[in-house]
Amino acid sequence: GAGVSQSPSNKVTEKGKDVELRCDPISGHTALYWYRQSLGQGLEFLIYFQGNSAPDKSGLPSDRFSAERTGGSVSTLTIQRTQQEDSAVYLCASSGLAGGDTQYFGPGTRLTVL
Amino acid sequence: GQNIDQPTEMTATEGAIVQINCTYQTSGFNGLFWYQQHAGEAPTFLSYNVLDGLEEKGRFSSFLSRSKGYSYLLLKELQMKDSASYLCAGDNYGQNFVFGPGTRLSVLP
Numbered sequence: 001g002a003g004v005s006q007s008p009s010n011k012v013t014e015k016g017k018d019v020e021l022r023c024d025p026i027s028g029h030t031a032l033y034w035y036r037q038s039l040g041q042g043l044e045f046l047i048y049f050q051g052n053s054a055p056d057k058s059g060l061p062s063d064r065f066s067a068e069r070t071g072g073s074v075s076t077l078t079i080q081r082t083q084q085e086d087s088a089v090y091l092c093a094s095s096g097l098a099g100g101d102t103q104y105f106g107p108g109t110r111l112t113v114l
Numbered sequence: 115g116q117n118i119d120q121p122t123e124m125t126a127t128e129g130a131i132v133q134i135n136c137t138y139q140t141s142g143f144n145g146l147f148w149y150q151q152h153a154g155e156a157p158t159f160l161s162y163n164v165l166d167g168l169e170e171k172g173r174f175s176s177f178l179s180r181s182k183g184y185s186y187l188l189l190k191e192l193q194m195k196d197s198a199s200y201l202c203a204g205d206n207y208g209q210n211f212v213f214g215p216g217t218r219l220s221v222l223p
Contacts, residue, residue: 042201043201
């Protein structure tokens with residue numbers, strides 16, 4: 001079956017613009033996670049959804065970052081007024097259950113803010 | 115906070131055995147994941163330990179000691195394709211996941 005997909009694969013934007021990143025999880029997976037990874041760095045947890053709700057928003061780095069998930073499936077991560085430090089690979093993962101279940105990662109979206 | 119520590123880099127020879135350690139605060143995680151990440155690719159799942167002890171899967175084994183806040187990933191019969199970053203991640207009882215910085219393993223011929 002299909003894995004986790006993300007779009008776009010690459011996004012180049014100008015500082016100050018808004019961007020939307022999309023994640024399509026594996027069908028039937030209830031948990032969805034967003035991470036970002038800067039060049040040569042480890043994964044930084046951003047936000048986690050169980051169904052459509054996000055019990056933990058503590059990882060969002062600022063109020064410019066928001067995420068939503070509709071229908072328990074597709075999720076979008078929105079970054080408003082992008083800054084150069086937002087440049088990173090944004091990874092989405094999904095799992096069948098929250099906690100203790102294998103997370104399957106998408107290929108990521110490489111965001112470059114000029 | 116909940117910190118996870120791993121060595122930054124390791125080097126080993128093809129055919130050898132290497133152990134990658136991961137330490138964390140004991141007050142936190144339900145279990146430990148190990149992921150492999152090749153350069154430019156997304157992480158892929160290797161193992162998940164929730165009980166103390168060693169779990170073996172072919173050439174890869176993972177160990178956990180909850181009381182000591184310690185885990186390791188053991189790679190046997192190293193192959194060149196094992197050159198990658200290995201990420202240790204704590205499962206915060208399903209609320210979120212905390213990743214370590216990753217260990218970059220280089221396998222030399």
